Amino acid sequence: MEDTLRSPNAMLSTVSVDCVIFGYFENMLSVLVRRESVPFNNQIIEEWKLPGNHVLRNEDINATAARILKEQTGLEGIYVKQFWVFSDPDRLKKRPQDYEWVKPRLKDDRVLTVGFYSLINIDSIDNTQLIEVAKWVNTNEVKELMFDHNEVFEEALKKLRYDLLHEPLVFELLPEKFTLTQMQKIYEAIFNTTYDKRNYRRKINKMPYLIPLNEIQTGVSHKPARLYSFDRNVYEKTRTERFDFRV
Amino acid sequence: MEDTLRSPNAMLSTVSVDCVIFGYFENMLSVLVRRESVPFNNQIIEEWKLPGNHVLRNEDINATAARILKEQTGLEGIYVKQFWVFSDPDRLKKRPQDYEWVKPRLKDDRVLTVGFYSLINIDSIDNTQLIEVAKWVNTNEVKELMFDHNEVFEEALKKLRYDLLHEPLVFELLPEKFTLTQMQKIYEAIFNTTYDKRNYRRKINKMPYLIPLNEIQTGVSHKPARLYSFDRNVYEKTRTERFDFRV
């Protein structure tokens, strides 16, 4: 409501974007960033957090997400999706050791953060130029993070699972050319289950945007599988609504 | 990323919540608010906008949404869901006549808004205590709104349709006790289509949370229909993930 006189109680906030970057290589992986050590109770604690940054003056939040992706991983053209706004007034105070360290820097009331998740394809992960303090970790082995970042992470994973049930986001995690087994394994990893190979293939073969190529896998020590690709144009024609995009 | 030194380019923003309030009575309806008249090019223009307000210092955005609902409609305990953050740096400038009027009041860089939609049940609409400048309008007859509010409105409607395909949100639009025909008509209005009554009933009768009552409709001048209710507890048990709540 921009047209009322500003209430003296209106919050003045910096806004940040925190990105849960998902990739798949044998397991579901996610990028965490090591923060400078935190002194707390006379101890030095090594702390990890999600990659994130402030929204800048001339940026929309999607540009912020794109910038974070570029800075942290060196990658561009990555799938990103905003999934939730974390706005608890006390969200930075949930872990006092983090808050004590941040507090002196705060000039505004709050820091509200928009949670994004992003999906990176297998091949990119090999040549990701992660910044020095970042690393890929197994999503099952995420330890305690700063602030409310565990909550952000868990919500991202929930939302990814939910979205995958309704949209073929799995292609964002796959390389340009992939095998059906690779695709199946990603679903199995995310949903922590297994599927019957024949039924799985029967089902996905009905997707008109799944294109079989006249090419086979190389570099494997067994029968090579056929490669497939994802036709984005065909997919775009089949859907009516979008709540995501590419940065 | 709250732990880096604040960039001099970090945006400082007030944050607002704009609510697209949906209800159903013969048609899909939504609440619009009339703003004080706007002088532009020496004309007085009557302007409409979505109900909204600033996020206050000690509020999270969901509390803001709850407050807006209470203030504008007098209702509490309403279903609300955040669906998108509108963060275009120029979003207030899209309609210069609006921006000219707001500009002198802005002390911060931007106003970022979180879009919510909310669902109100038929019965409440009758006794909604709308504030004087607000009115229910047919969603098909929403005219030009202030700022980017037409975009917010359209995105809300898209998101509602999308969500309805995957979750039984229709119960939020229905009264405590309702007939199957009422329910069907809401779907038909939102998706602008018609369904076969027998197939529709066969389908929804498989929902375990749809409870037939030993009561029938009253006050109708034809055969009264059986009443049903929605069992929230049964529903909660059948779902795994939530991205919405009640305020």
Add this chain to the structure above:
DNA sequence: ATAAAACAGTGTTTTATTTACACTAAGTAT
């Protein structure tokens, strides 16, 4: 009392989708 109007409520057949289940084929390594 009877008829007309308005909506409630129900079943069958066909087609498509889902599920459960196990073997053969192709390439690689030794």
Add this chain to the structure above:
DNA sequence: ATACTTAGTGTAAATAAAACACTGTTTTAT
């Protein structure tokens, strides 16, 4: 040649979806 590893495929049964039309109950008008 053999063993190993993963690729690739079919069928039958159960379930779900889609197409389709009439009878029953209550109210209102005459």
